[in-house]
Amino acid sequence: MKKILTGAALILTVATGFALAEDAPFSKEIKARQGLMNINALNIGILAGMAKGETPYDAAQAKAAADALVAVYNLDLPMLWPAGSDNTANPATNALPAAWAEGSDIGAKMEAWEAAALAMQAAAGTDLASLQGAMEGLGGACGSCHKAFRASN
């Protein structure tokens, strides 16, 4: 009997915890977009390691990382960035309200990101010099959007 009660209490705790986490505004969207951003970080890390000579250049691996950056770009849909899902609504996000403000140039920064990811996709598997040439544009596209629209934590 005690075992059953403990089990029931556990289920209740887990269920309540789940409900609370889901109640915070835009939790699912925030988690999903942060997940995509972390995939970006993983892949840009692979490319940067090769660009800096910290890891040996591997054309297939470089191409796979660049392909993943483009795939993430294609998944990063507007539905992950609903209006109001900024860090004043939910402390779990670092997205600044400025991203949604009148006159925000986040659209232009998205386009710059797409162009940089496509340039890296074309370059990464060619040779190390090409990868290195595309690195600055890619890092710049990530960084310029973070500077404008991501709270530093």
Ligand code: HEC
């Ligand atoms: C168009 C704007 C934009 C571009 C381009 C962009 N990011 Fe982000 N990134 C953001 C915003 C906004 C956040 C904060 C998201 C949140 O906390 O909800 C973020 C968060 C992150 C995070 C933290 C995720 C977490 O777990 O909190 C990482 C890592 C990251 N970005 C990496 C990258 C990399 C690498 C690139 C380039 C390949 C990139 N980002 C391109 C806007 C951008």
